[in-house]
Amino acid sequence: MTDHPTSNNPPVSRRYHLRHVTTYDYADAVALAHHDLCLQLRDLPYQDVKNASVRVEPTPDMTAERQDGFGNIHHFVAIESNHDALNVVAEATIDVRDREVPMPLNTPAWEQVRALVSGDGFPDTLEPLECSLASPGVSIVSEVTDYARKSFAPGRPILEAVQDFNHRIFTDFKYEPGATAVTTPVDTAFKARAGVCQDFAQIAIAGLRGLGLAARYVSGYIRTTNATQSVADPESSDDEGKAKAKTELTTTLPINETELRGADASHAWFAIWCGPEIDWVDLDPTNDLIVGTDHVVIGWGRDYLDISPVKGVILGGGKQELSVAVDLVPDDAA
Template identity: 50%
Template sequence: MRYRLRHTTSYTYSWAVDISHHMLHLALPELPRQRVKACLVTTNPQAGRLAAQIDHFGNRVAHLTIEAPHTRFDVELRAEVEVDAYQAPDAATTPAWETLRDALAGDGFPEFMAESEFAQISPLTAGTPEMIAYARESFTPGRPVLDAARDLTMRIFQDFRYDPTATDVSTPVASVMEARAGVCQDFAHVEIAMLRGLGLAARYVSGYIRTLRPATEAAPADKKPAEGLRGADASHAWLSVWCGAATGWVDLDPTNNLICSDEHVTAAYGRDYGDISPVRGVVLGGGPHRIGVAVELVPLP
């Protein structure tokens, strides 16, 4: 699939901002199944100082400073990207989840050092005993890791209500678990917290999901064929679970009960949203402000 992507974020301030510093996780990465044909990030006002780098997780990051007074700040990403379909492995052939748990722990010397970082609790994925108990219903003794993770993804999709009014970016996962409601970011954090609570490696993924599924294509059972996927028309989030050296990372979308294929475009990987929020910053002045976000990911002929 080839897509045209447009992502705009606008901040409107009550009074002038004197100076602002921003960090952007917007520039799309090149990945084995993702090829970036064009990618342009622009701001208004333009940045006086701009620096780009690759962060600890391999993401493209931009740091910018705006020193001219302004009452509005706009960021726009325009890109064209190709994504290959993903043929998921036979879940039954992946290792037993306890085998990976033990290898990731390794009595303090993990067999998979890089992946073991994502088995540790992060600020936004502090799970609870209730969450671990919920996960154990899927992770029965000896069950293959991808089979169990796929089952957990399906149960979150069925048991949690998609409700944009139920949470905000500061809502802890324990509250999401109690309410059984939230949005894509919440569901990704909940499943990551559950997997890490079992000693498995899971990473947070930010990105985008196809805006509209044509009526000629099959849709998940809970949607009419012409409906968009849940979480479209905004930045999206899902998770990757480590399934061993032979299989690697597999991306799961609990918001839509999917193994991610060619309807998802990846922007960044991290431990949780705090590592890779698309736009964040510090401003001097401005007072109360409003934020507007719009996303369109449209297939090209």
């Protein structure tokens, strides 16, 4: 198998400045709004988060913070006065270090890992088991399982097999913003052979779970570049996908950096559980990478629905327009 890059061989450590602005403009006044925000980046062994803030305008009448079962931080906000716009700004400074990833050929056979997930040598935590089952946003689809199986020859090391599967998604599927909505089922995106980072991550997850392996959905950001894009997404059921989404990126690409796909808002990829000694390894099928210092993590769950950036309910509002602007700027591009 041809070697595939690890985040295009970026620096082993990097500092980023993040600014993520989400704005809703409503045609009519909103009398009451309850929102669940999952925009707080996590501190991790390879990621230090500093000066993090999530600000909401108008000022909420009530706020609360909670941690979900995966350890992600959510902010609940309630606005109980009339307003015709909502503005959410998430900012942080993040130090990211390269992760320790074993050589793919040195990882255990995928069947051995599957046995650990399914009960022989029950995993130390329930998360791998939970992430091996169908979830609300990721169904087990036989066609996707069969597609994944081509990378999993008997006895093949798990990370080598998953890296090959990741590469095939990158090669066989077209990155096409606007081809899908956040509500598009896995089987629909798979048949279309087109979509965006969310679709590719969930197709990978469905294929791996169909083989009895544990895979989780990871939400975050990827180093941004110069781009502007508008996406119509009228079918979305969550706030970030409703109405008309306009994404504006203004960051200058550093010299000698490779342009990355998916730097249009928040990004998504998947992680595979490789057994208790290795634990989770993150891969990005949108860019054919093992994740490194080009990526910043918000958190993870079973699928997109567990970790939507903004979701909630409003009373009133009428037609709404959503705009999202993300900059993840490395210090050497600031």
